[in-house]
Amino acid sequence: MKNVKEIHDKIKKLLYSHTGITLTENKDIMISNRIEKLKRNCKYSGEIEELLKLIENGQYVTEFINSFTTNKTHFFREDFHFIDLRDRVLPEFAKNNQTINMYCSASSTGEEPYSMAMTVEKVREDLNSRFNATIIATDIDTNVLQYAANGIYRYSKSSKEFPEWIKPQKYFKRRIEKNLAGEDILIKANDNLKRMISFQVMNLNNPSYPFQKNQFDVIFCRNVLIYFSTEDQNAILKKLFKHLKIGGTLYLGHSENPQDLINYVKRIGQNIFIKEKEIV
Ligand SMILES: C[S@@+](CC[C@H](N)C(=O)[O-])C[C@H]1O[C@@H](n2cnc3c(N)ncnc32)[C@H](O)[C@@H]1O
Known part of the structure; x- marks a missing residue:
């Protein structure tokens, strides 16, 4: 990768123009991680500079937006x-x-x-x-x-996501999914x-x-x-x-x-x- 600051500045500019999201100064590690996510999402193995040029020309814009949003949430957040x-x-x-x-x-x-x-x-x-x-x-x-x-959704009994006044079993169907790590409870x-x-x-x-x-x-x-x-x-x-x-x-x-x-x-x-x- 060539000039990291230049690349990050270009990403900040592109992100602002497509979403209005303003990335503050101390987001360098986050941006580097998201660049990797972007490349995976675009199945792109070349230089990031080249990929950013394609995005500037209107390609991979959806993948770009999806890679740079932060989606943290949970049920009954701020209940x-x-x-x-x-x-x-x-x-x-x-x-x-x-x-x-x-x-x-x-x-x-x-x-x-x-x-x-x-x-x-x-x-x-x-x-x-x-x-x-x-x-x-x-x-x-x-x-x-x-x-x-x-x-x-993946359901964990210990997650305490649902307040005591909500019984999730009333609103979701449960399904057990077996996988290499054991099993997961899925709720639909x-x-x-x-x-x-x-x-x-x-x-x-x-x-x-x-x-x-x-x-x-x-x-x-x-x-x-x-x-x-x-x-x-x-x-x-x-x-x-x-x-x-x-x-x-x-x-x-x-x-x-x-x-x-x-x-x-x-x-x-x-x-x-x-x-x-x-x-x-
Ligand atoms: C941290 S999540 C918050 C989710 C939920 N509102 C909560 O409080 O748990 C922020 C969400 O805002 C969305 N977002 C960011 N910029 C946006 C924009 N310009 N227009 C619409 N949604 C946007 C992101 O994709 C992400 O899913």
Whole structure:
């Protein structure tokens, strides 16, 4: 490899132009690892400089994006948001037998939207209601979306991913898979969960989003803004905000905040915001 700094700078530029993701200075090891992943994804064994030229000319762009996104997630991550959804938001819709429309804006491998769907199922059971719910789940990474749409996960009894108020056996079918290392328990989301969610590819850095004004009652935008500059975080939040109803709920990740929306929302809990008015 020739000039590492030049290569990393070119990657940062390309990544920003395709996704809006800003890689900070101290990401050199991560970038080197992702270069290897990129080459594997493209089945490319030549020099990285040559591969970057191809990407600049529009080839391997999907592989490039998929190699450089960070997809860490798990079921019921920051579970207080699902508790708020269960106790405050969903019962209103159940009581009035009203449809709730939710949006999960960076759904990664699907654990977040499936957790939303399980929370809906839990409220339906507890309140004996069949209120309708829709979840649109988007991500820029086509690999994770495919994984999410399959809805099959490795389950470890020790993982403590599911809170005590959720019984995963109600929502997933179990299958044992034998392999060289022994066996794995696989769990597959049932049709009730799957029917609720529609997975779509979408770039949050696009100038606008393909949704209607005030389409959603709830928006999850968690642990994705951290990959963007402050300016771009604000731009994304403002675009998302248009699609949230007045009175709707915005859930942000633990180190994210509503920034320029601050005068238009009411904070009601740990990174839980209610939309009070439109931005004028
Ligand atoms: C760390 S995961 C967070 C997943 C989930 N929201 C959670 O909190 O567990 C971040 C996700 O954001 C997605 N992402 C990054 N840049 C994006 C963009 N410009 N548009 C849409 N999704 C993006 C990545 O592909 C990744 O799956």
